Amino acid sequence: MPKTPSNKLFNLIKSMSGSEKRYFKVFVGSHANKDSKYLRLFDAIEAQEEFDDEVLKNEVYQGKPVQSRKYSELKGYLYDLCLKSLQGYDEKTSVDYKLRHYLQSMQVLFRRSHFSDCQDLLSKARKLAYKYERFTVLIDMLGWEKQLAYAKSDIDYLDEALDRIETEEQHLQQQLTSISAYRNLFFRLLVSLRKDASLTGPEFRKRLADIVDTPLLQQPPESDAHQAQIYYYRTLSIYQLATGDLLAFKSSSEQLIELMESKPHFLNEDVSEYISALSNLIMGCGRVGDYEALEVYLEKLRQVKPLSQDDELKIHRQYYQNKFSLCIAKGDFKEGLSALQTHLRERSHFDNDLFETNTFYYYYFHISFGAEAYDDALSYLNDWLNLSTTVERQELQGTARILNLIVHFELGNYVLLDSLIRSTYRYLKKREQLHDVEREIISFIRKAAGSPSKHELKVAYESLKGAFEQLPQTERAKSFFVRAFDMMAWLEGKLEGKSYGEMIRRKFKERSR
Incomplete structure (x- = not known):
């Protein structure tokens, strides 16, 4: 068995949600006793705040000598077991896993000539696939429909159904083509915006206009797939933001949120883009001064149910960045301090490497300064100043130094x-x-x-x-x-x-x- 780096296993277990960890315990419960070494290793990693390989080894082997090869094999086994457990967990919650299970089960039944049972599964799978716009899977299922009729020598069914199946296949292909076109347009615009963020003026606008000058963006693709419509509004909104059309950006962002919420079952499958869209809408409200709407959407973001640790982190970051910005804009530094204290408590649950605290130092400083907590403001400012220049832009470092003078002046540190x-x-x-x-x-x-x-x-x-x-x-x-x-x-x-x-x-x- 190949060696598994300790931090690789550590990071995997630490990334598992509470329900995923509970599922793991149930998953391995019938195959292991409570004193098994890999369960001891799992529990030891779960309990550790920071990775320490020697401590883990002592927890597992309780001070007894052990060959490094044996320990590496144990880690490799546990890593694979965690992956299998997560696959089983996802199969219970993921549409794609459920559809894959249907197709695999149909294959098993077909090989044993249980054609009627195959058709029952096919009917269930089609409903699920259409609900979640899994068009590639639906094309495979149309193939299964023909294959089952052929296996049963049901020529009358084929004669009656072939035209309908061919029309349906063409429609599904058109939907896939539409989604692909809108997705490519979105990423082409995104790459253009990120490739040279410093470019401004007529040249910048012309480059963007060349990308969005397409029939795809002339009007919403209302007859197309939900996913194509999502990409339409995402593309339109980031173009409007880039060109400074803030009222249009806010309007498009509102339409995007309304569209996403119109089919909540998609959000139960993947909520990541919804989080980003809400955050963009909140930013748009702030840019046009619609603070009443901003607070409504900010609370909506706070109430989003995360589906992964990454979702949880995104919600936390986006909520507090916008919350702090709102408190600063309103001058409500008392509320800002309260939010800051809650944020710091919640932040402790996230890995520091993932959280990127450096992007928050400005908010920490400004709220503390506005609340006249100058010692705290100075402490956060020092954290900001001590950042590597490769982490923060140099203009922010220059800003921090000017603010540093003002805080020391407020504190009376004239010496x-x-x-x-x-x-x-x-x-x-x-x-x-x-x-x-x-x-x-x-x-x-x-x-x-x-x-x-x-x-x-x-x-x-x-x-x-x-x-x-x-x-x-x-x-x-x-x-x-x-x-x-x-x-x-x-x-x-x-x-x-x-x-x-x-x-x-x-x-x-x-x-x-």
Whole structure:
């Protein structure tokens, strides 16, 4: 038996859901005693938080010496047993497994000339296959229909049914062709968007227009398969998002969700794309300022029942990214802190390598800052700053350094600010990120850190606010910092004696009128 790397087995068992693990115990229960070595190894891996091969070996063999080959064979056996168990589990829940079981059973019965029993199974399988649009399987079943009639020498049936079978086969082929065409169009557009994400302007729009200039997107394919319609709206919506037609993007996303929900049995089979579509719709609502609808769809996302660990992770990530963005936009940092604490508890159940915490550090910082929990904000900011530049874009690293100056200023760490200002200046200049926005902020922090009087500090705030207002819109747009943090709300709050959160809430109410 070939060797099975320990972490491969560890990762497989850790990826199993609670119901899958329970099924495994039942699956092997009649073939093993409670003290079997592979069950001990399974339980030991299930209990481990982090992989430790030596601890696992001691748990299985209880300190007794053992040959490495024997241990490797045990891991290989358990790995194969887990796969067989998962196949059995999927067979109980997956449509494809059920259809495969029908076809295999028909083959068994046919070889033994139980033709009537074959026809009974064929009838059941056809209903299931049509319900879930398994067109390739349906074509195979039409072949079985002809084969059974031939085996029974039922020439009258063939004479009556052949035209109907041929027409049905052609229709199924047309549906497969339609799905393939829409799927290829979707992926062609997706590849084009990802291949050169930095491309903008007329050239970018022309390249996308060349892809979507097709009769396939002229109107919804209402007479085609459900899957073809799904691809139509997915393709249309990502094109509208890419070209900035946000109202159309929101509308198409709503139609896509309505279409998906119109046939819930498909969602019981695979909910992954529904999760992504809901997340896109939530983003669309935020982009057009429809926060009431956003909250409705956000709660709908929260209530989606995951079918796999990957689904569970996607729901968690998408829900909290959008939840945090909403709290920041509304200035509801109290709610944001509550959501953050719940998120951190739930996050502990996921593998750190899968979760990618680095994409959340900005949200952690901004919510803590808005709630005036500056020590926490600084801690999250330090986590952000300590990331490898290969993980985060350098513009985010530059933004984090500017925010770092502001947090230290809020904390009154004036002794540290002098050296931090110098290092931040050097970092931004070296990476050509020292725009007028960043220069003005650094200049302000340098003055403010020099222990000025209240009057002098107010003058410094007013000076920075005036400098910001005079900056051309194009200059502000160059800085990711301005898009990531509402500097004007912070400055106006200082001048009016109000908190950053109060100013964000006021601005949100004004926008919502």
